[in-house]
Amino acid sequence: MRHFGWLLVLAFASPTAAPAQNVQNATLRRALAAYDNLDIGQAILLAKRALTERLSGLEQARAYELLGFAYSASDSLLKGVDAFKQAILIDPDRQLDPAKISPKITSSFLLALSQVLVVRQLQVDSASFVGGKGFVPIRFTVTSPARVRTRAVSGATSVPIDSSVATGQVNLRWQAQLPNGDPVPDGNYLIVVEATAGQNSFSASQTVKVTHGAVDTLPHLTALPGYAPLPEEETPPRNWTPLGRVFLYTGIVGAGTFALESSRLGSAPRRELAAVSVGAILTGFIMSLKKPAPQPARGNILYNRLLREQLVRRNADIAQQNQSLRRQVALKVVPLPKSGGGGGGGGWQ
Amino acid sequence: MRRLVVVSLALCVGAAAGAGAQHVSLGVQGAFGDYREVDSSLVYRGAGIAGAVTLFWHKLGVDVEVTRLSYDPHGGGADSSFKSTQVDMHLRWYIANQVSFETGFTKRTMDPEFAAQSMGAVRIGARGLYSIGTGASLSLRGNYLAGSKFSGGGSAGFGVELGLGISVGRSDGRLRATGDYGFQRVNRKRTGGVVGGDVPIQQSLARLGVSVGL
Numbered sequence: 370m371r372h373f374g375w376l377l378v379l380a381f382a383s384p385t386a387a388p389a390q391n392v393q394n395a396t397l398r399r400a401l402a403a404y405d406n407l408d409i410g411q412a413i414l415l416a417k418r419a420l421t422e423r424l425s426g427l428e429q430a431r432a433y434e435l436l437g438f439a440y441s442a443s444d445s446l447l448k449g450v451d452a453f454k455q456a457i458l459i460d461p462d463r464q465l466d467p468a469k470i471s472p473k474i475t476s477s478f479l480l481a482l483s484q485v486l487v488v489r490q491l492q493v494d495s496a497s498f499v500g501g502k503g504f505v506p507i508r509f510t511v512t513s514p515a516r517v518r519t520r521a522v523s524g525a526t527s528v529p530i531d532s533s534v535a536t537g538q539v540n541l542r543w544q545a546q547l548p549n550g551d552p553v554p555d556g557n558y559l560i561v562v563e564a565t566a567g568q569n570s571f572s573a574s575q576t577v578k579v580t581h582g583a584v585d586t587l588p589h590l591t592a593l594p595g596y597a598p599l600p601e602e603e604t605p606p607r608n609w610t611p612l613g614r615v616f617l618y619t620g621i622v623g624a625g626t627f628a629l630e631s632s633r634l635g636s637a638p639r640r641e642l643a644a645v646s647v648g649a650i651l652t653g654f655i656m657s658l659k660k661p662a663p664q665p666a667r668g669n670i671l672y673n674r675l676l677r678e679q680l681v682r683r684n685a686d687i688a689q690q691n692q693s694l695r696r697q698v699a700l701k702v703v704p705l706p707k708s709g710g711g712g713g714g715g716g717w718q
Numbered sequence: 719m720r721r722l723v724v725v726s727l728a729l730c731v732g733a734a735a736g737a738g739a740q741h742v743s744l745g746v747q748g749a750f751g752d753y754r755e756v757d758s759s760l761v762y763r764g765a766g767i768a769g770a771v772t773l774f775w776h777k778l779g780v781d782v783e784v785t786r787l788s789y790d791p792h793g794g795g796a797d798s799s800f801k802s803t804q805v806d807m808h809l810r811w812y813i814a815n816q817v818s819f820e821t822g823f824t825k826r827t828m829d830p831e832f833a834a835q836s837m838g839a840v841r842i843g844a845r846g847l848y849s850i851g852t853g854a855s856l857s858l859r860g861n862y863l864a865g866s867k868f869s870g871g872g873s874a875g876f877g878v879e880l881g882l883g884i885s886v887g888r889s890d891g892r893l894r895a896t897g898d899y900g901f902q903r904v905n906r907k908r909t910g911g912v913v914g915g916d917v918p919i920q921q922s923l924a925r926l927g928v929s930v931g932l
Contacts, residue, residue, distance in 0.1 A: 611851050614850055615884075642882070644897070648884050
């Protein structure tokens with residue numbers, strides 16, 4: 370029955386084991402092979418022997434993790450937790466996939482995590498924003514309650530980002546500003562997260578590159594979108610008003626002349642009136658046939674004036690906005706790839 | 719009266735020299751007319767020339783027209799020809815809706831002096847000037863002729879003048895064809911113990927020509 374349990378544990382555990390060919394150390398490779406062959410005792414023996422040999426950091430973490438797996442599988446839970454603690458302290462970002470690892474091993478790993486103080490999975494996102502109007506998201510996990518101080522360091526410059534007591538997932542917003550509110554100078558910055566609890570402390574860091582750029586200014590408007598100026602002159606439709614008006618006025622003058630003529634002086638020939646009237650009627654007729662001259666469209670003129678005033682006002686606003694934009698700095702923050710494993714010393718409670 | 723005409727013309731020309739070019743125009747016209755006096759036996763018809771100076775500045779406008787006609791008897795009892803020189807001055811003040819208040823004078827002298835009645839009067843009335851298309855305008859004028867004086871003496875209680883004008887040409891007013899009709903009717907009352915009551919005087923005058931804007 371005990372062997373059946375081991376088989377079950379190992380059946381879950383084996384997928385996590387990385388391929389042995391990535392491991393340089395021969396003893397560690399043999400230990401991994403023994404674990405794969407369910408020879409737990411041999412695996413523990415070889416893993417311990419490998420740890421006495423010269424190993425890289427990742428290989429050390431791998432050896433301790435193998436011990437954690439092996440001890441947990443052989444029901445030596447305390448030893449398993451201790452081995453996992455060592456693995457976590459060497460490689461804080463190391464984690465197990467609960468879907469692929471047996472609950473027994475996973476619980477040992479989580480117990481180990483809760484007993485050490487580390488800052489895990491420090492992540493700084495890329496961001497582009499105008500200085501003072503945006504932020505860089507920073508995320509990390511603190512495995513146990515601690516005073517966590519976060520700062521950005523570049524040469525002699527150290528800009529505090531946050532200081533608080535925290536545990537678990539922590540989300541911060543860095544505005545990339547100096548204490549006086551100015552944007553930080555461009556260059557490489559080390560985002561350092563330090564967690565301290567009693568005598569234990571741990572720090573993690575991530576390098577980011579901050580570059581400065583000019584803020585885009587707004588172009589001046591030549592027209593208001595959706596509003597087109599209207600023609601300021603309109604040609605009225607052709608009509609017979611000129612001829613009608615000529616007939617009316619010549620009629621008035623003719624009737625007046627007729628009424629004012631003295632009967633004692635006889636009937637006047639009225640050739641003078643006829644000559645001017647014919648000229649006027651002819652002119653009226655031609656003017657009625659001619660295309661009328663464009664007339665100022667008062668409504669359109671007022672509309673266009675309003676439009677021009679709006680345009681001037683909008684451009685004045687844009688000029689004012691541009692003036693303040695030119696004083697601003699566009700910041701681009703990009704995290705740089707990590708050169709090595711997690712850092713910092715620490716201990717466990 | 720002649721001095722008044724000379725002074726008026728001098729004022730117009732002087733103002734024309736000082737004013738903007740578009741506000742002054744000079745015109746020359748052919749004129750023909752019909753003149754009647756006393757009764758239907760004294761009928762004259764004639765033709766001649768006319769000249770006009772027009773000035774307008776803001777709401778103020780001035781026209782001075784000089785017309786010289788040679789009248790000949792046209793049937794009836796008239797037997798002698800005469801020459802008529804008529805000076806008209808129109809001083810206008812624009813009121814509203816194309817209507818202007820108008821005043822001025824008319825002075826008509828005959829040569830020989832007593833071939834017909836010379837007369838002078840002050841005019842008071844209104845003129846409407848209406849656009850009937852690009853560069854075309856029509857004017858309508860009505861005046862009361864007050865304070866009439868006649869070479870043969872007497873006065874007129876009733877005197878009236880009607881006018882119709884047409885002007886067409888370039889919209890900038892540089893060159894225009896003009897036509898003007900004027901009808902005057904005056905009822906002269908004899909004085910000095912002469913019997914006969916009113917003596918009507920009536921003149922129809924047409925002027926056709928061109929004007930040039932300066």
